[in-house]
Structures are given as structure tokens and as C-alpha cells.
Amino acid sequence: MKVLITGSNGLLGQHLIPLFLQDGKYDVIATGRGPNRFPLRDKYTYEAVNLRDAGSVKQLVEKHKPDIIIHGGAMSQVDDCEKNKDACWDTNVGATRYLVHAAESCNAFFIFLSTDFVFDGLQGPYSEDATVNPINYYGTSKVAAERLVINSKLQWAIVRTVLVYGVVADPHRNNMITWVKNNLQQGKKVKVVDDQWRTPTLCHDLAQGCLLIADKKAAGFFNISGNEILTPYDMAIQTAEYFKLDTSLVEKISAKTLAQPAARPAKTGLLIDKAAKELGYQPRSFAEGLEIVAGEIKP
Numbered sequence: 001m002k003v004l005i006t007g008s009n010g011l012l013g014q015h016l017i018p019l020f021l022q023d024g025k026y027d028v029i030a031t032g033r034g035p036n037r038f039p040l041r042d043k044y045t046y047e048a049v050n051l052r053d054a055g056s057v058k059q060l061v062e063k064h065k066p067d068i069i070i071h072g073g074a075m076s077q078v079d080d081c082e083k084n085k086d087a088c089w090d091t092n093v094g095a096t097r098y099l100v101h102a103a104e105s106c107n108a109f110f111i112f113l114s115t116d117f118v119f120d121g122l123q124g125p126y127s128e129d130a131t132v133n134p135i136n137y138y139g140t141s142k143v144a145a146e147r148l149v150i151n152s153k154l155q156w157a158i159v160r161t162v163l164v165y166g167v168v169a170d171p172h173r174n175n176m177i178t179w180v181k182n183n184l185q186q187g188k189k190v191k192v193v194d195d196q197w198r199t200p201t202l203c204h205d206l207a208q209g210c211l212l213i214a215d216k217k218a219a220g221f222f223n224i225s226g227n228e229i230l231t232p233y234d235m236a237i238q239t240a241e242y243f244k245l246d247t248s249l250v251e252k253i254s255a256k257t258l259a260q261p262a263a264r265p266a267k268t269g270l271l272i273d274k275a276a277k278e279l280g281y282q283p284r285s286f287a288e289g290l291e292i293v294a295g296e297i298k299p
């Protein structure tokens with residue numbers, strides 16, 4: 001079974017590659033922008049493709065004719081999306097359009113990675129059938145991409161997730177755990193919001209959710225996230241305590257004070273009952289996730 005993984009240099013992509021190689025059931029084709037940044041190089045194919053180039057996308061899919069496409073490639077920096085709307089749209093919607101059209105030519109099962117930011121955050125946590133109402137451009141682009149997938153001729157699964165944390169080789173972006181740990185270890189304060197609610201997701205669990213869906217070719221919407229509702233402040237304190245760092249350096253602020261360029265939905269979080277029941281999805285607790293991430297962080 002051939003699986004094409006887009007965004008393979010990213011946080012999720014770098015955890016999908018080893019997982020899908022594990023039992024030899026899948027031939028993995030990984031694709032990212034520019035050189036391969038994943039340290040493991042053998043047993044899979046890497047193709048450097050800019051997903052915003054329709055011709056390259058068509059060529060990639062025609063060459064490999066994947067049975068499954070896991071489309072995680074995206075412009076995922078929410079503030080950049082707000083400031084560079086054209087780039088956000090071209091990547092998050094345009095590239096998805098090219099992949100969907102190419103996938104229709106080989107009838108690939110299409111797994112699309114989406115987000116809790118499709119919701120407005122007024123009534124979280126959300127089930128799969130909640131009404132979308134994005135409040136930033138990143139979320140708007142993801143809703144548009146979801147619609148392309150839904151209206152295609154493909155068999156599809158849309159995986160929504162939340163605040164993914166973990167360690168990625170050669171990271172283009174920090175995430176909560178490494179951001180808090182690195183600052184506190186240098187004796188620097190971090191100002192962390194305590195009026196946003198999330199169900200933070202260990203990247204290994206998100207990858208596992210994608211594997212469960214791929215194995216079953218389970219169609220429809222699936223919430224694949226952690227199971228605990230935490231604020232970023234809760235996460236920061238738990239991180240500081242775990243690494244035995246000075247919690248007094250973690251300063252509680254409001255999202256208003258943080259004043260990020262893009263609005264964030266206040267109370268999101270996703271309900272995972274459907275994934276638990278239909279896929280046997282069982283995420284780890286944040287404490288367990290911290291343990292795993294700590295083991296992967298280079299000293």
C-alpha cells in the first residue's frame with residue numbers, strides 16, 4: 001500500500017514517516033519543501049516538491065499513484081497567515097486543490113489535516129458535527145480546504161487536531177514545551193495566557209490517529225487530540241515542574257495582553273469520543289506526553 005505524506009519535514013510529518021514504516025505494510029513517499037530534513041533517510045522515498053506548483057503536484061501523484069495521501073503540508077504559523085493572506089490561501093487552499101484534483105486521477109484515499117481553529121471558541125470543546133465559524137485567516141483557509149475535500153469525488157477523512165506538541169529535527173518553529181523549557185533554563189520569564197482552553201495533542205498520538213484512519217480507510221470527520229482541557233498556562237507550569245525549573249518565571253497573562261496579530265478562539269478543545277469508539281484511538285495524558293517529549297529533547 002503506497003502512502004504519500006505531505007509536510008514531511010514538519011512536526012507531524014517527521015512522526016508519520018517512522019510510524020508508517022514500522023510494520024512494512026506501507027511504501028512511504030514523503031514530500032516536503034526543499035531538502036529532506038528528517039534524519040532517517042533509508043527505506044522511503046523523498047520528493048522535494050513545492051505544493052503551490054500545480055504541475056509539480058500533478059507529476060508527483062502521477063509518478064507514484066499513491067493509495068493514500070496524508071496532506072499535512074500547510075502554512076501553519078497563524079500570525080503569518082494573518083499578515084500574508086495570499087501566501088496562506090495559496091498554500092492552505094491552492095495546494096489542497098491541486099492535490100485533490102491529482103488524487104481524483106488515481107482515486108487515492110485522502111486524509112486532510114485540519115484544526116480546532118475552524119471554530120470560534122465560544123462553546124468549546126467541540127464534536128465533529130459542530131458548526132464551523134473561524135475567527136482568523138488561518139482558520140478560514142482551513143475551512144475552505146475542508147470544503148474542497150468534502151466536495152471532491154474522493155473517499156476522504158478530515159482530521160482536526162489542537163495545539164500539537166513534540167520535538168522535530170531542524171524545527172522551523174518552537175512549540176509550547178520547548179519554548180517554555182528553553183526560556184526558563186536561561187532564566188528568562190515567559191508570559192503565558194490563562195484564558196485560552198485547548199486539548200493539547202502529543203504529535204505521536206496525532207500520527208497514531210492518522211495510522212488508525214489509514215489502516216481502516218475510515219471516512220468522515222475525526223477529532224484526534226489530547227483528552228485533557230488545559231490552558232497554555234497550565235501547560236507551562238506542568239512543563240516547568242517536570243523539568244524542575246523555576247515556576248515563578250511563568251507569568252500569567254490574558255490573550256488580550258498577549259495581543260497576537262491573529263485572534264485566537266478562546267475555548268476550543270475537541271471531543272474525541274468518536275475516534276475512541278470507531279478507531280480505538282487512545283491519546284496519552286499531558287503528563288505522559290511531557291515524559292515522552294523530555295526523552296526526545298537533546299540535552
Ligand SMILES: NC(=O)C1=CN([C@@H]2O[C@H](COP(=O)(O)OP(=O)(O)OC[C@H]3O[C@@H](n4cnc5c(N)ncnc54)[C@H](OP(=O)(O)O)[C@@H]3O)[C@@H](O)[C@H]2O)C=CC1
Nearest residue numbers: 007009010011012033050051072073074076115161163164
Ligand atoms: N501544530 C499544531 O499545533 C497544529 C497543526 N495542525 C495542522 O496539522 C498539519 C501538520 O501540522 P505541523 O506538522 O505542526 O505543521 P508544520 O508547520 O510543522 O509542518 C507543515 C509543513 O508543511 C510544509 N509546507 C508549507 N508550505 C509548503 C509548500 N508550499 N510546499 C511544500 N511543503 C510546504 C512546511 O515546510 P517547511 O518545513 O519547509 O516550512 C512544513 O514542513 C498542518 O496542516 C496544520 O495546519 C492543526 C492543528 C494544530
Ligand SMILES: Cc1cn([C@H]2C[C@H](O)[C@@H](COP(=O)(O)OP(=O)(O)O[C@H]3O[C@@H](C)C(=O)[C@@H](O)[C@H]3O)O2)c(=O)[nH]c1=O
Nearest residue numbers: 076078115116117161162163164191192193196232264
Ligand atoms: C507565543 C506565545 C504563545 N502563547 C500561548 C498562546 C497559544 O494558546 C499557545 C500557542 O501559541 P502559538 O501562537 O505558538 O500557537 P497558536 O498559533 O495559537 O497554535 C495554533 O497552531 C495552529 C497550527 C493550530 O492549528 C491551532 O490548533 C493551534 O495549535 O501559547 C503564550 O501564552 N505566550 C506567548 O508568548
